[in-house]
Structure formats: structure tokens, C-alpha cells
Amino acid sequence: MFEQINSQSLALGKSYADTFVKAQGLALAGFERITELNLKTFEERIKASVDFWSEAAEVRDLDGAKAIWPKGVQLAKENAEKFYANTQEVLGVSLKTSEAIGALAKGSFETTNETITKQVNAAKKATGAR
Template identity: 55%
Template sequence: MLQQFNSQFIAASKQFSDTLFKAHTLALEGFERITDLNLKAIDGRVQATTEFFTTATESNDVEGFKNAFPKGVNLIKEHSEKLYNNGQEVLGVTLKTTEALTQLAKGAFESANETVTKQVNTVTKQVNDAAKKAAK
């Protein structure tokens, strides 16, 4: 009986560790995609800001500053739009990762439930058979 318990415990532990490894992999892949999106967004915004400041610092007179002002307003608008779009993409990746983790957990619970149900049915049958033999 102890051997059966040990083998079941080892199988359950292996299944649990496999599930955790898959969950860890999914979480890291999601984190990697989010980091990549954020780095690309930052890179694009740094380049646009650098170009704007280069243009603005080259202006020596009032007319140059008048021309730089609309470009600055446009830059702020672009930053806001890019920030919003990046946030939407990050949210999408987060939702997909969460959905994948949920499906993984659901599969693990269903598998564990199936295993336990089989074991309970087996033990119940053994006990019933033993009780019938003892009754004879």
C-alpha cells in the first residue's frame, strides 16, 4: 500500500512540476513580448524627441521658435498616441498570456481530478471486493 502511495505521490509531483514549468515559460514569454514592445516604443519616442530638440536648438530667432512650437505640440500628440497604442498592445499580450495560463491551470485541475477519480474508484472496488469475500 505504501508503494502505491509513493508512486502516486511521485506521479502527482511530476505532473505538478511540469505544469509549473509550462506556466513559468508562458509567463516569461509574455514578459519578453511586453518588454520588446516597450523598448521599441521608447526607442521610437527617443528618436523623435532628439530630432525635435535638434531642430529647436538650431533656432536662433523668434521666427525659428514660432516654427518649433507646432512641431513640439505635434510631438506631444504623437507621444500620447504612441503611449496609448503601446498600452493597448501590452494589454493584449497580457490578456493572451493570462488566457494561456488559465487554460493550463484548467487542464492541470481536470487531469488531477481524473486521476483522483480513477484512484478512488479502484480503491472502492477493492474494498467492496474484500468486503464481499469477508462476508462469505
């Protein structure tokens, strides 16, 4: 009897360990995608800022400052829009990752529940109890 309980416990532990390893893989993949999105956005925005400030450094008079002012405003607007869009993409990746991990956990719990229910019913039948 103890051997049966131990084997069931080991099988249950293995099942949960496999599920946790899969969940960790999903989480790491999501984190990798989020990092990739953030780095790409920051790289683009830094390049745009460097280009703007390189051009702004060449301004020597008031007319040059008047000409570059709209470009500075446009840069600020683009930065805000790009960072907002990046935030939305990151949120989407986070939600998809969370849903995948949730579905994985739910499947694991349902499988465990079915297995335990079958074993309990088999034990009831074996002992003649109702």
C-alpha cells in the first residue's frame, strides 16, 4: 500500500515539475520578446535623438533655431508615440504569456484531478464501499 502511495506521489511530483519547467520556458520566452521589443525601441529613439542633436549643434543663429524648433517638437511627439506603442506591444506579450501559463496550469490541475478521481473510484470499487 505504501509503495502505491509513494509511486502516486512521485508521479504527481513529476507531473508538476514538468509543468513548472514548461511554464518557466514560456515565461523566459515572453521575457526575451519583451526585452527585444524594448531594446529595439530604445535603439531607434536614441538614433533619432542623436541625429536631431547633431543637427541642432550646427545651429549658429536665430533663423537656424527657428528652423530646428519644429523638428524638436516632432522628435518629442514621435518619441512619445513610439514609447506608447512599445508599451502596448509589451502588454500584449505579457498577456499572451500569462494566458499560456494559465492554460498550462489549468491543464495540469485538470489532469491531476481526473487521475485522483479515477484512483479513488477504483479504490472504492476494490473495497466494496460506496
